[in-house]
Amino acid sequence: MKFLAAFTLVPILCFAFQDLGSEYGGMGWLTDGYAAWPMMVGPVLMLLLFIKNRELIRDPRKGSNFSQTIKIVAFLFLIPNVFLALGYSWLAVISVLSTLxxxxxxxxxxKQARA
Structure with a gap:
């Protein structure tokens, strides 16, 4: 859960810092890529974490919180990455596919665990 929190919070903090720093702080070097790349890398890292901990999803007593949390975070990353794929870089398609x-x-x- 610590890694999932880090993969979720770092892109959000980079996005907030880029917005505030470039607008109010006079930091012109903070480009849109400073916020976009962590937003695109986050779902790929979450997919690796998901693959590593897939046994938690098969056992609902041990991993119900992990399953619910990763689904919510994946869906929240899906929306910005679709817009990034359309307007910023075609590489965001990899993040969209990771989220899906x-x-x-x-x-x-x-479904397999229930059967």
Whole structure:
């Protein structure tokens, strides 16, 4: 859960720091890429974390919080990454696919665990 929190908070903090620093702090070197790249890398790292801890999803007693949390965070990263893929860089498609993989694989693992 610590890694998931880090993968979630770092892109959000970079985005907030870029917005405040470039507008009010006079830091012109803080470009949009400073916020966009962590937003695109976060879902890929979450996918690796998901693959490493997929046994938590199969056992609902041990990993119900992990499953719910990673689904919520993945969905929250899906929306900005779709806009990043359309307007900023086509590389955000990798993040969108990583997010969709997390959502679909979680559903499949829970379906297999029930059977």
């Amino acid at each position: 993989t997390i959502l679909v694989a979680d559903w499949q693992l829970k």
